[in-house]
Amino acid sequence: MSFGGINLMRSALQAHQRSLQIIGHNVANAKTPGYSRQLMNLTAAEPSRLILSGGKEGQFGNGVREAEIIRFRDEFLDRQFRSRSSLAGYFESLNVGALQLELIFNEPSEAGLRMRFDEFWEAVQSLNNRPQDLDTRIQFRERAKALVDHVRFVHKQLLDARRNYNTLMVDKVHELNSAFKQIAALNQRIRQAEAGGATAGDLQDKRDLLLDDLAKMAGATVVRSREGDVSVWIGNMLVVSNVFHAQILEDRLPGEDISSFRWALVDEPTDFRMGELGSLQRLRDELVPTFISHLDTLMRTFGERINEVHRAGYGLDSVSGRNLYIIGAGDLNIAINPLIMADPDTIAAAYAPTPPATTISVGDGRNAWDLLQVRDEPILSGGLVGPREVTAYEYLRAMMTLLGIESQNSGRNSEAYLLQVSQADEQRMSIAGVSLDEEMTKMIEHQHAFNAAARVITSMDEVLAQVIDRMGVVGR
């Protein structure tokens, strides 16, 4: 007779209690992002060898041992998730940007650039029909002004959008820097924690969550070393290795809207191709400037051609050589000539006076007629439309088609990749996620096992009590 039985059951009590604790941890983190469920692996204790009373040798069980706490996670699914996530991040944020650009251009609608052009040509026709009337001249002036005002407004909004993309990039870069630092720190802590062979589940979850963020923000690739720490690449730049991490510095000259970023150690400019930063960089450095430059080409060519025709004509004061628009250097620096603004009679609707007359004829709308012909003149070529020569309208439509394709593509791709991301995440969750039903089932099992172990101890206790207190008292 010994206390071995009670000791054996004590290990059972402890194992089930701790298992319950882990179940509690799982349940508590059922909604924690990035959490991977854990499980206490139990194993039977090494048996003792005993000679059974029948003379044979027997293996005598010694109860249960807590083998290890395991973390459910599949690295392959993580990789899949992250590669989809960096694409989804790219297209989703590109689509948001494209939608903003669409809103700025606002086509097709009755308030876009196309409408301003339509109204301008309408005013040119009226000027041709009734060149001597003040009201047609005022209408022409206002429509000519509204056209360039609208274009300048669009330009301003495009610049605002570009500044906004820059701000978003700066924020994301701060997040990146902080993530690099945290991942490097976690590398160290995980290495220390796992030195004794343990699995630092919760720390790994934290790190994996940061890696997910990195993938979405900038399309990071992750390599795990045998020691348990991770190295992270963005493009071909190693950003985290062991406990070391890179840093991105922001440079912005005072008065400038746009920042430039560089890697601190190697002093090279950053170049983001994937993830949200990839699309922000594309929007900021490629799409918005492209549309500004197309718009500038359109308005500059149009304005110069209109000026050319306008200069050839004569105002009601029989003076010629005046520009309708003042076009300066720089993007979309186009405004109506203040002279025209101050006096609508200076609008050149007429041809030169026919000698012997020295003044023009007030009913002469021939120059307005010439202005009208610019509408159908192929004045633009190169750049957006290639070598073909197109009218202002055609150029505008080509621009809008380009924008539409950008928006449509990014929209479709973002939908497709978001679906893939959620599928990959679902697969991941099916391994790592906490199922409350499952936890409750395990809870009941462990609870019963605990109760049973306690009952066994009680029974052993009674056996011992019988032996100690009541045995050998006969004839006392």
Place this chain on the structure above:
Amino acid sequence: MRVTTSMVANSVGTNLNNLRRRLSRVETQMATGKTILKMGDGPALGSEVLRLNTAHKTLDHWEANQNDLHGWLYSTEGALIHMTNSVQRLRDLTIQGATATNPQDALDNLAMEVQAILEDLLSTANQRHAGYFMFAGHRTDTKPFEFDFDTGEVTYLGDEGASLREVGPGVVLQANLPGDTLKDIDLFNTAWQIAKAFRDGEYSLAGDLLEDVDKARDAIITARAVVGVRANRLEQARSQAIDSRVNLTMLLEQAQGVEYERAILELKMAEIAYQTALQVGARIIPPTLVDFLR
């Protein structure tokens, strides 16, 4: 495959969101009657919509120009008809006075009537349309015909400027009829000479002028024919514009219009899917084993 609690919740959430988006897309399409609200809804169709909208606007301009031109041609023709009648009367009076049977006081009466016709012709030639002197070419602010009743001399102050209107694709018509056509025929001077001849009793001189009156009449009739041809072409342009309008409206409808039968069907389907998803979601999210444990 394990299915965990949050997986179910996530997928219910994602599905509901997708269905909601589908519903809102159909709803917007039905409310606006358009399938292309931004270029991304269909870049090629969007570009087509832009083109058709401009075409619509251009058609508006053409129709406005047609109305404007119609006014000009109508006024011009009215003036010319009036002139033809006057010249016809002038011719009759000239024939009447060109015989030797008229006493001088009858000739004086004829002279007065010719004088009246001359004044009438002048005022018709100086007529305005919408405040513009019709027969002044581009000098629309200047009374084109100055007549000196003492010398019978006509001065034309207008010019030969043509005022053009675009009334259709490549269809350009002239709105005005510059007065130089009238100037060249010496109508006013002829009438003045006839009146003078009658007053002076030199009726045979008036008879010699009959040829000039006929020339003037022919010239005016030719001018009416010119205006008539323009009116004809204007009518063609008008009916063309009406056809184009129907055509354009149809094309625009094809490019961006909502097919309501289909849209309503789609709306109903989206609605049913959404409601079903809500009900199913509401049923499967809450219960776990926890609900059944004592």
